[in-house]
Amino acid sequence: MGQLSSKYAGRHGVPHASSLNELLQLWMSCKATRTLMDIYTQCLSSMISTCPDACVDALLDTSVQHSPHFDWVVAHIGSSFPNTIISRVLSCGLKDFCVHGAAPVDLLFPTAADKRVPKIASVVGILGHLASRHSGSIKQELLRMFHESLGPMRDQHQKATVPFLLQLAVMSPMLLGTISSELVDSLKPSVLNQLHQHFASLPREDLENMVSIVVHLICQTSAGAYRILQFLVNTAMPASVITTPGLAVHDSVREACDRIIQLLLLNLQKLVYNRGAPSLGDAPPRPVPFLDELKGHVRELCVETLRLERKRFLWQHQLLGLLAVYCAPNCATDALFYLLTLAHSQEELGLATQLYAVLSSCMTDLLPATVKKCVCQIHAGGLPEQHVVQLFHNLALIVQWEGEGPASMSTQLGAVLSHHLHDLGQLLLHRSPEVAEAASLLLSVCPMPRAVRPAHLLVIVRSAVHQFFLVLRRQSPTSLSYSSRLLARLSGTSPAATKAVLQQLVEGALHRGNAELFGGLGEAPSGDEAGLEGARVSLLDTNRRFTAAVNFSGSVWSVFHAGVIGRGLKPAAAAGGRAPEELAHNAQSFLSLLLRCCRGGRYGPAEAPVPPAAGVSPEAAKAVAVVLVESVCPDVTGSELCWPPEEHTRSTVERDLQICRRFRDNPLLFPLLRLVAAGRPALCYCSVLLRGLLATLMAHWEASRESDTTSSPWHLQASCALVACMAEGSLLPPVLGNMHEIFHQLAPFEVHLLLLSVWDYMRDNSPLPQKFTFQADRGLFFRDFSRDGDVGKYLAVLHSVLHKNIDRLGLLAGRFRT
Structure with a gap:
C-alpha cells in the first residue's frame, strides 16, 4: 500500500496528499486497494490483541517511509481502531523518542527533531488525523501519560514523557489546543511539587x-x-x-x-x-x-x-x-x-x-474614541447607574488633576469632553439623582467649547436649570454647588448663553411649582379640592354665570372671581411649610448664582450676601428685567417706559392689582428688582411693574384708616423696598430716595402723600435709558439729576411731614436737604 501510494502520487487526477478526504475516496473507490485494505484490517484485528506494538511499529515505519502519501491509510486504520491506535502510536513514539534521544534545544526546532527522531512526525500526523473525531480519547491518553510519568517508580520512558509531550505540542498546535486547558486544571499543588522534584x-x-x-x-x-x-x-x-x-x-x-x-x-x-504596520505588498x-x-x-x-x-x-x-x-x-x-x-x-x-x-x-485619537465609547454605552443603557456615576466622578477627577503641559491626559480629556456637551447635558435630567449629580459635576469642571449650537445650548441650559431647582428642593449642598458652578460657567460662554441662563433661572424661580422654595405660594392643589365647583358642573354654565361677554383684560368687563355664590369666598392658597432658615438659604443660593451669571460667570464667595454693588452687566440686568415683566405681567410690552398721570391708574386697576398680588405671593420679586437696579439703567424696563406697585400701594395707604403704618406690615415693607429700589436704580434723586427711612414712623395718609410726590416726579421725569451716561473710568452708567431741573418742588410734602413730626424725625432732617 505504501509503494502504491507513493508511485501514483504524482499522476494526473490524483489529489494532493493534503486533501485527505478526496485521496481516501479515490483509493477506496478502487476495488483492488479496497480489497487490500480489508485484508489488512482483518489481519490487524486478529493480531492487535497479542502483539499490538509490532502492528503499530509496522504502520509507523511505513508511514515514515512513504509520508505524506500514506496518511490516508493511517487515517482509515486509525478510525477503525481508535483507542488502540492512539495509545500504541503514543507508546511507540515515546520509545523511539527515548532510543534516538532529543536534546532540549531540539524542542524549539522541530525540523532537527524530525531528523533525530524519525517517527515523531508520523505520530503527529496520525494523531492529527484522528483528532477531528477522537479528540477526547487523545486528550485522555495524553493526560494519562503525563500523570503516570510523575509516579514514584519512574523508568527511562517515564522520565522522557514530559519532554516528549512538549515535543508533540511544539510540532502540533492542534494537540496543544486539545490538552492545554485540561492540563492546567490538573496542575494541583501536589502535581506541581512532583514536577519540581522531577526536574530538580x-x-x-x-x-x-x-x-x-x-x-x-x-x-x-x-x-x-x-x-x-x-x-x-x-x-x-x-x-x-x-x-x-x-x-x-x-x-x-x-x-x-x-x-x-x-x-x-x-x-x-x-x-x-x-x-509593524501591514502594507498592501506585505504578508499580513x-x-x-x-x-x-x-x-x-x-x-x-x-x-x-x-x-x-x-x-x-x-x-x-x-x-x-x-x-x-x-x-x-x-x-x-x-x-x-x-x-x-x-x-x-x-x-x-x-x-x-x-x-x-x-x-x-x-x-x-485614543482619547476621543474612548470618550465616544463611554457616551455610547451610557445612552445605550449598557452601564448600570452606579457605574455611570463612578465613571463621571473619575472623569471629573482626571480633568481636575494638574497636567504637565498640553499633552497631559487632563488637558486633552477636558477638550474631548467639551465636544460631547450636548450628550452629557441630557443626563442632567436622568431619573437617578446620583447620575444627574455626577453629570452636573463633570460638566461643571470640563472646559466649555468656544462655540455651541443654539439648539444644543438651549437644551443644556434648560436641563441645568431644572437640575438646579431639583437639588435646591432636595437640600443637597454638594449637588447645589455642582449645579451652580455649571450654570455660571455656561453663562460665561457667550452673551446669548448669559441671556438664556438668566431667562431660564428667573422663569424657573417664578414658576408656581418652585415659588414655594422661596416662601411664595405654590401650585394650587389638584383634584376636587382645587375647583370651586364639583367635577360634574359644566364649564360652559359656569362661564355664563360669571359674565355674558368676553373677559377683556383691563376693560370694564373684567371680573374678579372672589368666590361662588352659595359656597363662600375662594379658599386662600396655603403657604409652604418650609422653615424660615431654609427659605433664606434658598433665596441666598439662587440670588448668588444669578449675580454670578450677571457678572459673566465670574466666581465670588458662595456664602457672601448679594451686594447691591456694581459689577452687574447692564445687558444681563436688562435680560432679567424683561423676564420679570413677561412673567409678572405678560399682557404688556416692555416699551411702556413713559410714566402716565395719576388718573391713568383708574384704567389699569386690574393689572395693578395683579402685579401687587404677584409681588405679595412671591417674596423673591423684590430681591430680583434690586438686582436689576444694580445694573443701571436696566430698571427702566421694569417701569410697568414699578407703576403697578406704586399705584396699588398709594391706593392702600389712601384708604387706610389706621393710626400708623405698622398695622399693614407687608405694605410698609413693600413701600420701603420699592422706593429704595428706585433710588438704587437712579430713577429717583437721593433726597427722594431716602424718604423710605421714615415710613415706619408716619401715618398712612402721610405715606400716601409722600408716594404721590414720587409719582409726580416720575411723571415729569420718565425712566428712560437715554438719561444715563457711561463713565468709562468707573465702568458704570451714571445719571445727572441736575439736568432734570429743580427737585425742590417735589420735596415740599416731605419737608411738611418732617416739620409736623419734628419731635420724632428732627434728627433725620439733615438727610433730606438738597
Whole structure:
C-alpha cells in the first residue's frame, strides 16, 4: 500500500496528499486497494490483541517511509481502531523518542527533531488525523501519560514523557489546543511539587531551555489562554498566612512561575512591537494566538488589575498595554473604558492614566474614541447607574488633576469632553439623582467649547436649570454647588448663553411649582379640592354665570372671581411649610448664582450676601428685567417706559392689582428688582411693574384708616423696598430716595402723600435709558439729576411731614436737604 501510494502520487487526477478526504475516496473507490485494505484490517484485528506494538511499529515505519502519501491509510486504520491506535502510536513514539534521544534545544526546532527522531512526525500526523473525531480519547491518553510519568517508580520512558509531550505540542498546535486547558486544571499543588522534584536534577541550561519552550507554547495557545494566565499569576503570588498547609506550593515552583510570567511578557512584547504596520505588498502580520484569545477577557483583566495585589496588578497592567497595542484600536478603548468605569480610588484611577501614557505614544485619537465609547454605552443603557456615576466622578477627577503641559491626559480629556456637551447635558435630567449629580459635576469642571449650537445650548441650559431647582428642593449642598458652578460657567460662554441662563433661572424661580422654595405660594392643589365647583358642573354654565361677554383684560368687563355664590369666598392658597432658615438659604443660593451669571460667570464667595454693588452687566440686568415683566405681567410690552398721570391708574386697576398680588405671593420679586437696579439703567424696563406697585400701594395707604403704618406690615415693607429700589436704580434723586427711612414712623395718609410726590416726579421725569451716561473710568452708567431741573418742588410734602413730626424725625432732617 505504501509503494502504491507513493508511485501514483504524482499522476494526473490524483489529489494532493493534503486533501485527505478526496485521496481516501479515490483509493477506496478502487476495488483492488479496497480489497487490500480489508485484508489488512482483518489481519490487524486478529493480531492487535497479542502483539499490538509490532502492528503499530509496522504502520509507523511505513508511514515514515512513504509520508505524506500514506496518511490516508493511517487515517482509515486509525478510525477503525481508535483507542488502540492512539495509545500504541503514543507508546511507540515515546520509545523511539527515548532510543534516538532529543536534546532540549531540539524542542524549539522541530525540523532537527524530525531528523533525530524519525517517527515523531508520523505520530503527529496520525494523531492529527484522528483528532477531528477522537479528540477526547487523545486528550485522555495524553493526560494519562503525563500523570503516570510523575509516579514514584519512574523508568527511562517515564522520565522522557514530559519532554516528549512538549515535543508533540511544539510540532502540533492542534494537540496543544486539545490538552492545554485540561492540563492546567490538573496542575494541583501536589502535581506541581512532583514536577519540581522531577526536574530538580536537570542542569540549569536544560531547565532554561524547558522554560523557553513553555513560554513559546503559551504564546501559541488560544483555547483556555485566560485560565492559563490566571493559573500562572495565582501560582506566582507569594503564599498567604491563611493558606492551607497541604495546598501550598514549593517556593521554587512559585519562583519558576514568576520567571515564566516575566519571560512571557517579554516575548509577547517582542511579538507585538515587531509586527509593524501591514502594507498592501506585505504578508499580513503573524498572529499571536494567546493575545487573540485574551481579546474577549479585557474586562476581567481590568477587574483583576484594579485589585492592586502586589505583583499581580503590575503583570496584568503590562499585559493590558500589550493587548491594547496588538488589538488596536478596539482593545485600547475597551481597556481604558473599563479602567475609568471600575476604578474606585485615585490609586486605581492612576492605572488608567498610566495606560494612556503608554498607548498615546503609538495611537492617535485614543482619547476621543474612548470618550465616544463611554457616551455610547451610557445612552445605550449598557452601564448600570452606579457605574455611570463612578465613571463621571473619575472623569471629573482626571480633568481636575494638574497636567504637565498640553499633552497631559487632563488637558486633552477636558477638550474631548467639551465636544460631547450636548450628550452629557441630557443626563442632567436622568431619573437617578446620583447620575444627574455626577453629570452636573463633570460638566461643571470640563472646559466649555468656544462655540455651541443654539439648539444644543438651549437644551443644556434648560436641563441645568431644572437640575438646579431639583437639588435646591432636595437640600443637597454638594449637588447645589455642582449645579451652580455649571450654570455660571455656561453663562460665561457667550452673551446669548448669559441671556438664556438668566431667562431660564428667573422663569424657573417664578414658576408656581418652585415659588414655594422661596416662601411664595405654590401650585394650587389638584383634584376636587382645587375647583370651586364639583367635577360634574359644566364649564360652559359656569362661564355664563360669571359674565355674558368676553373677559377683556383691563376693560370694564373684567371680573374678579372672589368666590361662588352659595359656597363662600375662594379658599386662600396655603403657604409652604418650609422653615424660615431654609427659605433664606434658598433665596441666598439662587440670588448668588444669578449675580454670578450677571457678572459673566465670574466666581465670588458662595456664602457672601448679594451686594447691591456694581459689577452687574447692564445687558444681563436688562435680560432679567424683561423676564420679570413677561412673567409678572405678560399682557404688556416692555416699551411702556413713559410714566402716565395719576388718573391713568383708574384704567389699569386690574393689572395693578395683579402685579401687587404677584409681588405679595412671591417674596423673591423684590430681591430680583434690586438686582436689576444694580445694573443701571436696566430698571427702566421694569417701569410697568414699578407703576403697578406704586399705584396699588398709594391706593392702600389712601384708604387706610389706621393710626400708623405698622398695622399693614407687608405694605410698609413693600413701600420701603420699592422706593429704595428706585433710588438704587437712579430713577429717583437721593433726597427722594431716602424718604423710605421714615415710613415706619408716619401715618398712612402721610405715606400716601409722600408716594404721590414720587409719582409726580416720575411723571415729569420718565425712566428712560437715554438719561444715563457711561463713565468709562468707573465702568458704570451714571445719571445727572441736575439736568432734570429743580427737585425742590417735589420735596415740599416731605419737608411738611418732617416739620409736623419734628419731635420724632428732627434728627433725620439733615438727610433730606438738597
